Amino acid sequence: MKWSIDIKGTLSPVSILGAFFDKPNTIAYPQVKKETAKGYRGFHTNVLSDCIGCSNCQDVCMNDAIDMIKTDMEYNAKNASQCIPRIDYGRCCWCSLCTDVCPPDSLKLDEEYMNVSKYASDFIYIPKNQ
């Protein structure tokens, strides 16, 4: 077998040493938090004074993650069904179709996305009123 040395190919990877003087790509999480982009698809929010309880969101959800429930919160007077959406985050895929089809534009996605809980029942989530 003939041996030959690829001098360029052997020396060129040495340029990797220059990376010692570069700024690191990583951030010191959790001390430094990465800012979420505006319009990120995180948790749902629902403006209860606007929600009309039409259940369009429930209808369009391909994962059957939304059901309409009665709560003791104060609703919009025009909310005919007196129900508001509740999301099962075990099923939700954050496609945002529910917010697209919302006629009064009350259901939205917030930039907040962290949810830590030891109870599976906490995945069933009533969107915050805001």
Added chain:
Amino acid sequence: MIKMETPKHITIFHGPQHPGITGNMSVELDLIGETIQKATTHVGYLHRGFEKLIERRTVIQAFTIVCRICVPEPDPNEANFAMAVEELAGIKITERAKYIRVMVLELSRLSAQFLWMAGQSGSIGLYAVGQWAIADRDLILDLFEELTGGRVYHMYVYPGGVRRDLPNGFLDKVTDLLIYLKERMNLYNDIFINNASFKNRAIGVGIIDKEEAVANGYVGQVLRGCGIKADVRKDAPYLIYDELNFEIPTQKAGDVYARALVRRDEILQSINILEQVVSKMPKGDIMIKMPTHRKFKLPKDDTWVKVESARGEFAYYMAGDGTEKIRRMQVKGPSLIHGFTLLEDLLIGAELSDVALIMNSLGICPPEIER
């Protein structure tokens, strides 16, 4: 497992947990020493059945599923789905939507190529390259996050246009990223493509014959690495690809190194395309008004559409039956033919240490096989 009747043989499973495997699949290898005598691909660890799921959902609901057919590169699926629906329904999208779609497709191609670079370099132990490629890919994902609201699954290209308009200053950010990535490519050339250790491992390994590649219907870098200039963007242009100037890189050797060179050149071509798209981006609407948006009905007809993904031709067959649901949708990606016929053939006679190297060079994505 040592076979007692032929004690020289040993059978091992490469995957599905092996870091050198591309996704959730495994290859059963029959070895004598380090040399592979027989390779059998096993899939079924994923089994998500996208095609059947889509048949039970309306058009608007099905659109959120298609991006999951390929995790590293979801956008060709979204574009294919949207193009199929538009062709069946006779919808024409706006010029701006076409430009934005091309931008998204090329960014997605870039992100997939960087992921490939990470996998390919990792498969031979050059981990620094992999970590840098993943970090650079993350910058592309940051742009996706801003544009679409999601980093991996974008759910952005929608029948009738795209879902959101470009945020303020987005094109400047794309331009800055392209300048950065161009500089980084010089570095990747030095530490990966021209690296003697990669060359020694990749040259002459996994050689594919030109005639065989055409006869068996291989696509993407596998075909272009054998010297065949085949690319859907040139052969059957869609969106605005016929208005853009770009080259189809090819190599003649047909080995792993040739495919790596093709991919490296494709990254540069994608940057070139993106520069043109950014400079020519027209103003206007991003979405046309869709009739009966939620209960959109597909006419009784069928169609076949295809786009060029980062791994080769990606085609969809779609049939409507006049209802809100899609009668049948079939996905034809490069992974089925590359993951079974080609991989099983190429591995015979190869060394055990080359399995991950060869696999990564073929662009195999198991969700696409188990569609």
